[in-house]
Amino acid sequence: MKPVIICGGVGTKMWPLSRVSHPKHFLPIFDGKSLFQINYEVLLKKFKPEDIYIQTTEVQAKTVFEQEPQIPRGNCFIEPELRNTGPSLGFMALKLSQLDPDEPFFLVQSDDLRDPPEKFLEMIDQCDKLVRRDGRMITGGFRPDYGVMGVDYMIAGEKAENTGGVDIYKIAKFVWRSTDADADSYVKQETVFLHANHCSWTPRALLTAYQKFAPAWFASLEKIRVFLENDDEARIREVYSTMEKGPAENVTQHVFPDSYVVSLPFKWVDFGTWESFFKYRKEHGQYLPGDNILEIETKNCFVQKRDKNFVALVGVEDLFVIDTDDALLICKNNQSGKVGDIVTALKEKEKKEYL
Incomplete structure (x- = not known):
């Protein structure tokens, strides 16, 4: 085999x-x-x-x-x-x-x-x-x-x-x-x-x-x-x-x-989407907001960010916030399957630097 x-x-x-x-x-x-x-x-x-x-x-x-x-x-x-x-x-x-x-x-x-x-x-x-x-x-x-x-x-x-x-x-x-x-x-x-x-x-x-x-x-x-x-x-x-x-x-x-x-x-x-990734991390106790993440009156949010940045969320729920050196994604949890459409749009706009 x-x-x-x-x-x-x-x-x-x-x-x-x-x-x-x-x-x-x-x-x-x-x-x-x-x-x-x-x-x-x-x-x-x-x-x-x-x-x-x-x-x-x-x-x-x-x-x-x-x-x-x-x-x-x-x-x-x-x-x-x-x-x-x-x-x-x-x-x-x-x-x-x-x-x-x-x-x-x-x-x-x-x-x-x-x-x-x-x-x-x-x-x-x-x-x-x-x-x-x-x-x-x-x-x-x-x-x-x-x-x-x-x-x-x-x-x-x-x-x-x-x-x-x-x-x-x-x-x-x-x-x-x-x-x-x-x-x-x-x-x-x-x-x-x-x-x-x-x-x-x-x-x-x-x-x-x-x-x-x-x-x-x-x-x-x-x-x-x-x-x-x-x-x-x-x-x-x-x-x-x-x-x-x-x-x-x-x-x-x-x-x-x-x-x-x-x-x-x-x-x-x-791990096809951010939703599946977040669900796995929660089920296995692997997601706790870090020192540079502040959540006030939030519910069911997930933040993935650069170490140096500070991210604060106030009064929101069911959001993914994905922060990288050159791009930021903010997305409703139940819409994470559509994130691939962003890549399609970037290709159409010839924004290769973000692919």
Whole structure:
């Protein structure tokens, strides 16, 4: 089994702290450690450094090695440029196939936490055994408490495995980007799971799926394969830049109906927004206003600021105040999902210095 930590995104919904040059998974905001470091060190409890791989970008590769210098240089797969998860996942499979096309891999998103980590490592073990035995893709999911529009759901069929407290089901139906009505109806079903990544398969099987369901991407990947063998980085970049941007679900949604979903045996915390980050800090007793933060008659507010600045809040509630050297965000808690729209607007206005 080869775990691959995915850390190529930017985390636009956690702007202005998360930027292109220092995205959220590299920020040392968990007792001085980053999400990337925490996830890498969890994997080190089971795997040797030479068996852990990183998928990242050219801009972020330097930080990868600064935060975890024991990572072998050859274990860092650097995407030629950002083309969304479809080309990215295919590129990763291509790189892994050069090592061993039939050795299972396991994708680990760098901006998530899994608690307790021991259960996470046990799940990787079970996925490894099942991929080798049945050859099917496995992905993760959890039972949602309420319907969420715009996310992916999986309707589970019969149970395929129950070993070591890990329940794995056959997927009877995959629903991509649910509507409001869909989401509410699915949550009422006992066997529905909200898709939560944690994909496991083999490089050969994944590339075969690209060949069948995304032939244009596959054709480009086959060209890149030749240039990888010759270490022709210029031609690799040239071909990769022509690949149409698109999500990996353009491929995987066709594979899921013949795949497995594992019910995550741990608490999965996805730090997608400031709201999720604040909620986690409060639940774990990690948020107390510092000496240079004053709150008078406030309720449910969160301040993230520079050490030198003094911030005072009076008579407000349900606010996020995020202060950095060059930008200030003030946002209602329940609107934090729209912070990414600021980044979109900054791009349109060509304000690159704030990205």
